[in-house]
Amino acid sequence: MSAPDPKTTLQRYLTQARDAVVWKLEGLGEYDVRRPLTPTGTNLLGLVKHLAIVESGYLGEVFDRPFAETVGWFEAHPEPEADLWVPAGEAREDVVGLYARVAEHSDATIDALDLDAEGRVPHWPDERATVTLHQILVHMIAETNRHGGHADVARELVDGAVGLRRDNDNLGLAAAAQRQGHVARLERSALRAREHPPSS
Structure with a gap:
């Protein structure tokens, strides 16, 4: 059997990672996809928007193949972290649709x-600014x-x-009762370590 083509791999x-991020929105209402879920404001729809805009640059403009919808996006939206949240008037379907079109454009570049x-x-330092498609693909998979x-x-x-993919939750503890027991055990262990710190 021949080894798979590296670019195809x-x-x-990258495709699997994109699909997983979008899948995390499924079944949620407008409030839950937009609301801040961490002290820094991380929100589900904002992550999709961020990835769409960032990928459109790395697999578009970086290789002189600009994606027209996002050219100059950051200059037009100078507010810090404007790409990491979605205003109430911006439709979820528009953000997800943008990400799909970016993916299509990126795949054409690839x-x-x-x-x-x-x-x-x-925006990278001069000594690292010249890149290859291979390097940027690895960068975008990591991102x-x-x-x-x-x-x-x-x-x-x-x-x-939870879940890695629709068909795989990637958790060894499938039943809710098992997960609850596991979480309770972790809490007991953490409390013991706080009360009696282990020595190295």
Whole structure:
């Protein structure tokens, strides 16, 4: 059996990561996809918006293949963290649709270029600004999975829903009762460690 093409493998991992982030919105109302779930304001729909805008730059403008809808986005929205939340008047469908169109544009870039094709990231230091498609694919997989982890925790805080994919919760403790027992055991252990700190 021949080894899979490296570009195909990288693209598959990016696609899986994108799908997982969008899936975390399913079944939630407008309030729950938008509300801040951490002290820093992390919210589910904002993560999707952020990833759409960031990916459109890295797999668009960086390789002289700009995605028209987001060119100059940060200049037009100078408020800090404007890409990490969604105002009430902006429809969820528009944000998810934008991410889908960005993914299509990015996939076209990936298909059109070799892994060693060079681009330039203008906001990176000069000594690192020249990049390859391979490097940016790895960067975007890491970025998307990092925020996918945020989405995992955020969704669990909303309604307890967990999962790596629709068909795989990736938890060894399937039953709710088992999970509750596991959490209680962790709490007891943490309390004991606080009361009697272990020595190294």
